[in-house]
Amino acid sequence: MKRKIFLGVCLSAFFPFHLLLGQNCSDSLASPETRALYRNLYKLIGKAILFGHQDDPCYGVAWKYQSGRSDVKEVVGEYPAIYGFDLGRIELGWTHNLDSVPFDKTRQFIQEAYERGAVVTLSWHLNNPLTGGTAWDHTPGAVASILPGGNMNALYTIWLDRVADYLNSLRGKNGEFIPIILRLFHELNGGWFWWGKDQCTPEEMIQCWRYTVHYLRSVKHIHHVLYAFNTDKFFSESEYIQRYPGDQVIDILGCDVYQGNTYKDNLSFAQFLNKDLSMLDNIAQAHHKIPALTEFGYNEIPDSTWWTKVFFPVIASHQIVYVLAWRNAGKKPDGSVEFYTPYTGAVSASDFKKMSATGKVLFENGINSKKIYQ
Numbered sequence: 001m002k003r004k005i006f007l008g009v010c011l012s013a014f015f016p017f018h019l020l021l022g023q024n025c026s027d028s029l030a031s032p033e034t035r036a037l038y039r040n041l042y043k044l045i046g047k048a049i050l051f052g053h054q055d056d057p058c059y060g061v062a063w064k065y066q067s068g069r070s071d072v073k074e075v076v077g078e079y080p081a082i083y084g085f086d087l088g089r090i091e092l093g094w095t096h097n098l099d100s101v102p103f104d105k106t107r108q109f110i111q112e113a114y115e116r117g118a119v120v121t122l123s124w125h126l127n128n129p130l131t132g133g134t135a136w137d138h139t140p141g142a143v144a145s146i147l148p149g150g151n152m153n154a155l156y157t158i159w160l161d162r163v164a165d166y167l168n169s170l171r172g173k174n175g176e177f178i179p180i181i182l183r184l185f186h187e188l189n190g191g192w193f194w195w196g197k198d199q200c201t202p203e204e205m206i207q208c209w210r211y212t213v214h215y216l217r218s219v220k221h222i223h224h225v226l227y228a229f230n231t232d233k234f235f236s237e238s239e240y241i242q243r244y245p246g247d248q249v250i251d252i253l254g255c256d257v258y259q260g261n262t263y264k265d266n267l268s269f270a271q272f273l274n275k276d277l278s279m280l281d282n283i284a285q286a287h288h289k290i291p292a293l294t295e296f297g298y299n300e301i302p303d304s305t306w307w308t309k310v311f312f313p314v315i316a317s318h319q320i321v322y323v324l325a326w327r328n329a330g331k332k333p334d335g336s337v338e339f340y341t342p343y344t345g346a347v348s349a350s351d352f353k354k355m356s357a358t359g360k361v362l363f364e365n366g367i368n369s370k371k372i373y374q
Helices: 002-014 017-021 032-043 071-076 103-115 142-146 153-168 202-219 237-241 266-287 306-315 349-356 364-368
Strands: 049-054 082-086 119-123 180-183 225-231 252-258 290-297 322-325
Touching: 032 225, 032 290, 049 071, 049 119, 071 349, 082 103, 082 322, 103 119, 142 153, 142 202, 153 202, 202 225, 225 290, 237 266, 252 266, 266 290, 266 306, 306 349
Parallel strands: 049 082, 049 322, 082 119, 119 180, 180 225, 225 252, 252 290, 290 322
Antiparallel strands: none
């Protein structure tokens, strides 16, 4: 008996049992590919970090819709491992999203990414259902209005029907549904979206999350989605979980942190990112969920060694499974420039390539070797 107790103590000391507890995604009816995606992403915790980029194949600095192009690929020789796209305006029945990317093209890019073994995450900058304004119209009351019994609930269900129809159109070559990470109500602890902290109570936001997932799963029978909950930058673990809708509807825990504005210099940004990711590590482990840096960026990346001297040392010391850089919109009509990954010739391009060679941050070849959907 003493020998068995001793062996049990040894196993508990050296075996990460939390990995076993988190092997299953929140949807008990999830498709085989979706279950495999979750399981394999969970296994990457603490081992590797998948690099992602928003709208990567759509456009870049000084180009748009050129087949095979990617700013990431042209610098490191590989496509990203994670692709981000947005569904904003699909609720209105538009043919293109809020960034003018046609939904048909997005579907094509998603199918191509899936065939390459990459992962797709979708955000949704949906319009304010109460006022008809954009996602940034933060008139209070919109969240309450779309809950059951609210005067905009019927409209919201129509919007969810359109999202469900699009999700159901995402199929692989054999007709299987392509697994998607759906990042709803992102940055919900900020004040700039109609679903933000100043526009609804924590209870209303929790109900909104649960209602949305229930409708997609139980009414529309969508079972190829992993759900990502993510805040903007946060300052305590209690703040992070204040609007958390529960383990039964969430698979991935993330946060969005950018360098600039409050954290302009490298040191303050690195310190804050390290603090947030430390708290995220703790929360994700406690809830047996996958941690991720669901958005990040430093516009134009003016520091030639930022990737290896500032960003990589922080992320490499944490448990996050993927990072998603925001989009390379390039030159805008107002003359400003926006890009969050380097392009060929950018000042940080060689340093970005150096980071890709560490073996810790994986791009297309790295994720393809993981057979993430098997």
